[in-house]
Amino acid sequence: MTVPIKLLACLLLLPLPAYAGAIDILKEYNLIVFDDLTTTSEVEGKTIVYGNINGTASNYGIQLPTASGPEDALILQGDNNATLNVNNGYGIAIGGSNNGTINLNGGGAQTNSVAAYNLSQIRSDLINLSTSLQALSPNSLLTLPGSQPNPATFEVGNTVSTSTSVFNIDAVDFFGNNNIQQYDIDLNGQSPSAIVINVAGQIINDSTLGNPVGNFVTDMIRQLIIWNFYEATQIDLVREFHGSVLAPIAALSTITPINGSVVVNSFQQDGEIHLPTFDGRLPTPQITTFVSVSEPPSMALFASLLALFLMRRRVF
Numbered sequence: 001m002t003v004p005i006k007l008l009a010c011l012l013l014l015p016l017p018a019y020a021g022a023i024d025i026l027k028e029y030n031l032i033v034f035d036d037l038t039t040t041s042e043v044e045g046k047t048i049v050y051g052n053i054n055g056t057a058s059n060y061g062i063q064l065p066t067a068s069g070p071e072d073a074l075i076l077q078g079d080n081n082a083t084l085n086v087n088n089g090y091g092i093a094i095g096g097s098n099n100g101t102i103n104l105n106g107g108g109a110q111t112n113s114v115a116a117y118n119l120s121q122i123r124s125d126l127i128n129l130s131t132s133l134q135a136l137s138p139n140s141l142l143t144l145p146g147s148q149p150n151p152a153t154f155e156v157g158n159t160v161s162t163s164t165s166v167f168n169i170d171a172v173d174f175f176g177n178n179n180i181q182q183y184d185i186d187l188n189g190q191s192p193s194a195i196v197i198n199v200a201g202q203i204i205n206d207s208t209l210g211n212p213v214g215n216f217v218t219d220m221i222r223q224l225i226i227w228n229f230y231e232a233t234q235i236d237l238v239r240e241f242h243g244s245v246l247a248p249i250a251a252l253s254t255i256t257p258i259n260g261s262v263v264v265n266s267f268q269q270d271g272e273i274h275l276p277t278f279d280g281r282l283p284t285p286q287i288t289t290f291v292s293v294s295e296p297p298s299m300a301l302f303a304s305l306l307a308l309f310l311m312r313r314r315v316f
Contacts, residue, residue, distance in 0.1 A: 022129035025122055026226075026244060026261045026278040034123060034248065036078070039269035045073075045277055050119060051266070052078040052096065059085045060092075063275050067091075070109060077114050093117065126263050127248045133196050134230040136283075138168040140195075145179040151210075152183040154197070156190045164283050165192040171201025171232070175209055184214035185221060194280030195225045197243070204235040204250075216242050222259055224280040235264070237271070244278040 025032070030045025037047075038054040044063035053076060061073030066088050073090030079097045086092050089106035095114040102110060139157040152174065156165045174180070185195065215221040225243030229235060232250040237258070244260035245252070252264040254271035261277040 021121070022125040023278070023280075023282060025125060026246075026263070028277070030261060030275060030277055031267075031273045032122070032126065032261075032263045033267045034264070035266040037267045037269060039082070039267070041269050041272050043273040044275045045273070046075075046090075047073065048075045048077075048117075048119070048122070050077045050123070052076075053080050053082050053084065053100075055082045055269075057083040057085065058269075059087060061087045061090045064088050064090060066106065067108065072111070073108070075114055075117055075119075077119060123248075126246070130228055130230045130246050130248050133226065133228045133246070133282075134198050136164070136166045136196060136198070138166045138198075139163075140165045140167050142167055142169050142174065144173060144177060145181075147179070149179045149181050151213075152177070152180045154183070154185040154195075156186065156188045156192055156195070158188050158190065160188075160190040160192050162191050162193055164280075165190070165195045167195075167197045169197060169199055171199050171204050174199075175201075175204050175206050178208050180210045182210040182213045184212070184216055187215065187221075192224060192280075194282050195221070195243075196228060196282075197225065198228045198230060200231065201229075202231055202233045204229060204232050204237075206241070207236070207238050209239060211239065212242050219276055223276040223278060225260065226278060226280070240271075 028046060029048055031043045031047040033049045033051065036051035036054060037049045039058040040055050042059035042062055045061065047060050064073060067090045071090055072093045074084065074086050074092040076092065077095045080094060080100045080102060083101040084092065085103045085105060086108055087105045089108050091104060091108035091110060092102060093111040093114045093116065104110065139160055141155050143153045143155055145152060154167060222242040227243050227245050229245065229247035229250055232247050235247055235250045235252045237254045238256060240256045241258045245258060245262045245264065247264050250264050251266045253268040256271040257274050258271065259274045262273055
């Protein structure tokens with residue numbers, strides 16, 4: 001005799017490509033500013049600015065390969081109030097007024113519209129990425145000096161293997177630590193697909209921090225690093241910085257280079273933004289879905305539900 005079963009709520013863990021769009025954006029763009037950019041410097045890769053560009057003269061796309069066709073290195077939703085130099089045959093898309101000068105070096109074109117770009121979706125994806133990364137469980141540890149000056153070490157956990165290495169740190173413990181002479185990453189024999197450093201704290205200043213060394217200053221490692229300043233409102237960097245900066249609600253100021261992708265709310269830029277952009281792979285987050293089944297489920301349905309339930313995170 002078959003016993004009728006009513007499945008009221010079956011919990012399914014479904015891996016979805018929620019990071020995919022945001023990661024593609026970080027790989028393509030060197031700088032994204034959600035409000036105004038005030039600059040006297042340059043960006044080696046591509047740039048998106050949602051507000052206005054202010055300042056004197058600035059350069060874009062200076063280290064990109066020569067454009068093989070119509071392609072924008074600068075997308076400006078607001079007004080241009082400066083001299084913009086777009087290089088290597090790339091163009092500019094501008095949605096506001098040109099109150100300054102735009103020099104297209106190498107034959108690029110100016111498009112007086114940004115309608116080709118879904119800027120609202122880009123912004124949403126990046127904000128959601130910051131929130132999602134902050135929720136990852138830490139599996140790696142920052143070792144700090146004690147009462148005497150010494151190096152600090154980001155130690156990748158010995159179970160990371162080829163997955164994502166995740167650090168959770170407090171800004172005051174790292175950026176506010178006068179005893180950090182230098183800092184490095186110890187891979188601990190692992191090969192992480194990405195290195196996420198979640199930083200708690202609203203005010204960030206690196207003026208007393210020691211210099212990065214070793215793995216931190218190599219392209220191979222720094223292109224895997226995301227500094228996720230998920231709650232920072234002000235970031236002031238006076239030392240060269242390595243790794244991508246994801247700080248969607250922060251006002252950033254720099255006087256030295258950042259090596260990686262940069263996403264901020266507003267930017268006072270007096271230091272260069274360097275390639276490479278972020279090139280890591282992040283785990284696909286899981287979501288919870290409730291399914292109601294009123295009829296007796298078949299064995300095939302049970303097998304499908306069990307398989308979905310046992311799915312683990314996969315990596316992009």
